Amino acid sequence: MAAEIKHPGQIRKAPENFLDPQLLREIHEQGLDDKRRRFLRQSFLMASAASAVSSTSMSFANEVGTEGGENSAAGDPNILVLPSHSTTLGKPVAQAGYGQPSRHEHTILKRASPGLTRTQEASASFTPLQALFGIITPNGLHFERHHQGWHDIPPETHRLMIHGLVKTAMIFTLDDLMRLPSVSRIHFLECGANTAMEWGHPSVPTVQYTHGMLSCCEFTGVPLSVLLDYCGYDKQRSRFVLAEGADGSSLTRTIPIEHALDDVLVAWGMNGEMLRPENGYPLRLVAPGMQGVSWVKWLRRIEVGDQPWGTKDESIQYIDLMPDGSHRQYTSIQECKSVITSPSGGQQLLNKGMFNITGLAWSGRGKIKKVDVSVDGGRHWRSARLEGPIQNKALTRFNIDWVWDGSEVILQSRAVDETGYVQPSIDQLRKVRGSRSTYHNNAIQSWQINASGEVLNVQAY
Numbered sequence: 001m002a003a004e005i006k007h008p009g010q011i012r013k014a015p016e017n018f019l020d021p022q023l024l025r026e027i028h029e030q031g032l033d034d035k036r037r038r039f040l041r042q043s044f045l046m047a048s049a050a051s052a053v054s055s056t057s058m059s060f061a062n063e064v065g066t067e068g069g070e071n072s073a074a075g076d077p078n079i080l081v082l083p084s085h086s087t088t089l090g091k092p093v094a095q096a097g098y099g100q101p102s103r104h105e106h107t108i109l110k111r112a113s114p115g116l117t118r119t120q121e122a123s124a125s126f127t128p129l130q131a132l133f134g135i136i137t138p139n140g141l142h143f144e145r146h147h148q149g150w151h152d153i154p155p156e157t158h159r160l161m162i163h164g165l166v167k168t169a170m171i172f173t174l175d176d177l178m179r180l181p182s183v184s185r186i187h188f189l190e191c192g193a194n195t196a197m198e199w200g201h202p203s204v205p206t207v208q209y210t211h212g213m214l215s216c217c218e219f220t221g222v223p224l225s226v227l228l229d230y231c232g233y234d235k236q237r238s239r240f241v242l243a244e245g246a247d248g249s250s251l252t253r254t255i256p257i258e259h260a261l262d263d264v265l266v267a268w269g270m271n272g273e274m275l276r277p278e279n280g281y282p283l284r285l286v287a288p289g290m291q292g293v294s295w296v297k298w299l300r301r302i303e304v305g306d307q308p309w310g311t312k313d314e315s316i317q318y319i320d321l322m323p324d325g326s327h328r329q330y331t332s333i334q335e336c337k338s339v340i341t342s343p344s345g346g347q348q349l350l351n352k353g354m355f356n357i358t359g360l361a362w363s364g365r366g367k368i369k370k371v372d373v374s375v376d377g378g379r380h381w382r383s384a385r386l387e388g389p390i391q392n393k394a395l396t397r398f399n400i401d402w403v404w405d406g407s408e409v410i411l412q413s414r415a416v417d418e419t420g421y422v423q424p425s426i427d428q429l430r431k432v433r434g435s436r437s438t439y440h441n442n443a444i445q446s447w448q449i450n451a452s453g454e455v456l457n458v459q460a461y
């Protein structure tokens with residue numbers, strides 16, 4: 001299967017021209033402290049000044065000591081010659097329009113996986129994590145997972161019914177819901193089958209395919225607790241709710257009432273605008289920390305009950321086959337996980353020198369406490385810098401400076417959440433779970449960088 005996937009790797013360039021070997025060694029061993037950072041900046045400025053005319057000599061991509069080539073050219077035409085965009089009138093403002101990414105970014109797309117596609121409707125597309133910054137997934141790049149295709153449902157006729165163990169069964173229109181007090185919260189959404197291809201051996205080449213059924217958005221909606229209160233749910237007997245979607249798959253999931261009352265939302269907003277049709281327009285359940293399938297899209301019905309329903313989506317699918325032949329059921333929480341998104345599979349390091357290793361960490365049980373990064377396949381670890389604010393059940397971005405000396409290395413990240421849970425190696429995970437599961441692979445991901453700078457998906461422990 002790996003051979004069927006063709007995906008352009010990303011090009012990374014390293015700013016090492018101006019580094020002296022001693023500093024390089026120190027950074028390699030101890031990372032960047034403030035003093036070294038200052039040094040780096042100064043050397044950078046000096047290197048730039050020394051080559052004021054030849055601006056490409058600031059280029060980060062050339063070997064130390066390389067002479068000739070672009071660098072020693074008399075002048076860089078990209079600086080010396082005014083381009084037409086500096087000398088002509090730009091395009092007019094659109095009278096009405098919806099903004100699009102630069103055409104130079106046209107390769108950054110959500111992409112379907114040949115491996116996980118049964119039919120084009122019962123399928124998935126993956127978010128290009130390698131190309132994203134920070135923690136928010138742009139709406140146009142949000143992965144999709146449909147059991148039976150997607151619809152663009154007219155909001156005027158869409159209804160949400162709440163019934164079961166309630167005093168008054170109610171039917172809400174979208175307008176009704178939007179009159180209620182809403183909240184906006186940033187949460188990750190991960191399909192339980194994310195990283196499913198990796199239970200056995202590494203089988204897909206890029207982080208888009210290994211981890212791309214993952215996103216993080218600001219969702220806006222009304223807390224489900226508000227609606228349950230409004231309908232007068234039976235406080236003695238209610239133990240579960242069932243959420244059902246309006247698509248042909250009638251996707252249904254049981255959710256424990258503690259979750260339903262805690263932070264579950266009935267949401268219409270995603271990153272400041274209405275949900276995209278593919279993501280459940282006009283209404284979806286937001287079930288923070290729970291696997292994607294519980295985030296029921298095109299939400300039309302919530303039933304309150306006193307026992308789990310055991311629907312097809314929680315008895316035939318979304319169960320985990322264990323080594324002893326039994327199945328785990330209702331394993332809804334996404335355990336702590338992390339992945340390095342750059343450098344990552346399919347990318348190429350063009351040169352030795354300094355790189356920023358960056359990635360994402362998340363936990364369905366709360367906040368991320370720590371992410372450690374190893375560049376030697378797990379023998380030594382350094383703590384990465386976490387970008388704040390660190391939020392509950394949201395992606396957390398981590399960064400760490402690293403100098404590549406040109407030798408073969410294995411990069412790994414290992415996250416710890418606020419409960420103290422440590423992300424397992426694939427070996428540790430397989431010891432407990434076997435390798436016949438589809439869902440809930442939260443193992444440490446390994447990327448090998450070989451001597452020619454290629455980044456490859458490998459397993460190491």
Ligand SMILES: Nc1nc2c(c(=O)[nH]1)N[C@H]1C(S)=C(S)[C@@H](COP(=O)(O)O)O[C@H]1N2
Pocket residue numbers: 142143144145146147148190191192244245246247249250251278279280291292293294295296297298
């Ligand atoms: N109604 C309905 N809800 C659904 C699904 C579906 O097929 N139908 N797919 C589920 C699965 S398996 C996942 S991982 C998430 C994916 O959400 P997304 O398509 O917005 O990324 O939606 C869930 N909600």
Ligand SMILES: [Mo]
Pocket residue numbers: 145190191192193292293
């Ligand atoms: Mo999913």
